[in-house]
Structure formats: C-alpha cells, structure tokens
C-alpha cells in the first residue's frame with residue numbers, strides 16, 4: 001500500500017503538508033481542484049502557479065519559506081540555487097577533497113593525477129568516482145526528502161545536475177556506456193516503494209542522451225543484484241563496511257556486462273565501500289571498466305554529519 005503522501009508526490013503534486021489540503025478543504029473540492037490543476041498545468045502554468053500559490057500557499061520543504069509558485073517539488077528557488085557543484089582540488093581517482101586551494105595546482109607536477117593518500121596506496125578497482133556536490137546542507141536535505149519522504153520528483157532534478165558532472169569523465173568518445181544503478185535489497189525496495197538510485201540514473205540517462213551525443217547511454221536494470229540484507233553501514237568502521245558488503249552484490253546476467261563500459265550510479269559516496277564492492281563484482285563478470293557517479297560525496301569533515309543525519313532522520317543507513 002503506497003502511503004497517501006507518496007501517492008501525491010508520485011503524481012507530481014506536492015503541497016504545504018500532507019494534511020493541509022484535507023484538513024482545510026472538503027475532499028470533493030480537493031479532488032476537483034486537482035483535476036483542474038492537471039488540465040491547466042502545461043499551457044497556462046505561469047498564471048496557474050501564481051493563482052495556486054495565492055489560494056494554497058505552500059512552503060519550501062527545506063527552509064520553510066513560502067513558495068511563490070506551484071511546483072512538482074516543494075523547494076524554493078533560493079534552496080535550489082544553494083545546491084552547487086563541488087569546488088576545490090579533488091582526488092583524480094576517488095574524488096576526495098585534497099584540502100588544497102585550486103591555486104596550488106600550478107605548484108603540482110603537470111600531467112600527474114593528483115591522488116589522495118588512500119588512492120596512492122591502494123586505489124579502488126573502478127576507473128574513477130565523481131560526485132556532483134558535497135553531502136551537506138540543501139543537497140543533503142534533498143536526498144533525505146527523496147529517500148525518506150518519497151519525494152521522487154527530486155530524483156529528476158538531481159539526475160539532471162549529475163549529468164553535467166558525468167560529462168567531465170574522460171570516457172572515450174564513441175563508447176557505449178551501460179548505466180547501472182546501485183540496487184537495494186528486495187525488502188528495502190519493497191518498503192520504500194522505489195530505488196532512489198534507479199530514479200536518479202534514469203533522469204541522468206535521459207539528460208545525457210540529449211546533452212552528450214559523443215557517447216551512447218543505455219540504462220540497465222536488474223543486471224546487478226543486492227543478494228543479502230546488509231547491516232547499517234553508519235555504525236561501522238571503513239573495514240567493517242567492507243566486511244559488511246562482502247558477498248552482498250552479484251551480477252545476474254554476466255553476458256550483459258561482458259566487455260562493456262559501465263557507469264555505476266548512486267546517491268552518496270561516503271567511504272567508497274559500496275562503489276568498490278559493486279565495481280569488483282562487475283569487473284569480475286567481465287566489464288571492461290567501471291566508472292562511478294554519485295549525486296553527493298561526503299568529504300572528510302562530512303562523515304560525522306552523514307552518520308548523525310542518517311540515524312536521526314530514518315534510523316537507517318544512507319549509503320557508503
């Protein structure tokens with residue numbers, strides 16, 4: 001049974017709260033208003049937005065300021081504009097912030113990839129992991145709204161933003177790229193009603209098909225499987241996270257990945273344990289290369305925040 005709030009969000013109609021419409025307005029009025037809304041939405045949207053905002057003032061799900069227009073996602077313009085790509089000098093392999101100002105680039109050896117300590121010692125098997133933004137503030141809030149409040153239209157926005165970041169990956173032009181979302185275990189997926197990584201990946205692929213014609217982007221579902229439920233990653237050490245994920249993933253259809261270039265998509269990169277575990281299994285199944293793209297990445301000071309946030313918001317892990 002899909003919760004009423006999720007039904008609303010899935011249909012793309014989000015209001016001030018789950019109860020606002022039903023408590024303030026009789027059900028019949030609500031239904032007819034929604035029907036009118038569907039009819040009016042596209043051609044007359046600007047007028048309709050202003051009208052609906054006046055009639056049914058909604059507020060931003062992140063900052064609680066009033067929304068000035070009707071939207072499929074209740075996020076204000078200023079919160080959207082606060083969600084920006086990461087800056088700073090990042091590890092060329094895993095995306096860790098090296099803690100150096102951009103200006104220091106000129107002092108580093110030219111044409112040498114700049115790697116963090118971990119990647120210098122033992123890089124993961126994936127080709128490179130990149131992330132759109134830091135896992136903090138508004139971006140962190142958006143990911144929580146998507147995952148724990150079922151605001152699935154947010155995935156479209158996040159996938160579109162991630163597309164620009166993926167465009168920076170040095171994948172050879174002309175390559176066919178299989179886009180594989182990190183799977184959820186079946187009971188988790190059933191509870192949530194959807195896989196957030198799949199929603200993000202799907203929006204990413206739709207955007208890349210238009211924005212990047214140098215490559216062929218193919219969304220694949222069901223090739224990778226999470227075959228065992230994993231313990232909450234948030235309470236585990238990096239070693240514990242790796243142990244927890246041992247044997248967690250399996251390739252269901254090796255023929256589908258053999259010789260292919262894969263882009264693995266997830267919401268958050270924390271220690272890289274999930275990305276590494278999935279990459280290893282895909283490479284073992286014969287994938288030619290695995291690239292990793294996540295919407296957000298925790299940077300050193302952000303790991304504690306990630307742990308606390310995950311526990312406080314839902315009592316379950318958000319990624320690894």
Ligand SMILES: [Zn+2]
Pocket residue numbers: 060061062063064065075076077078079080
């Ligand atoms: Zn806001």
Ligand SMILES: [Zn+2]
Pocket residue numbers: 091092093094095096115116117118119120
């Ligand atoms: Zn690194």
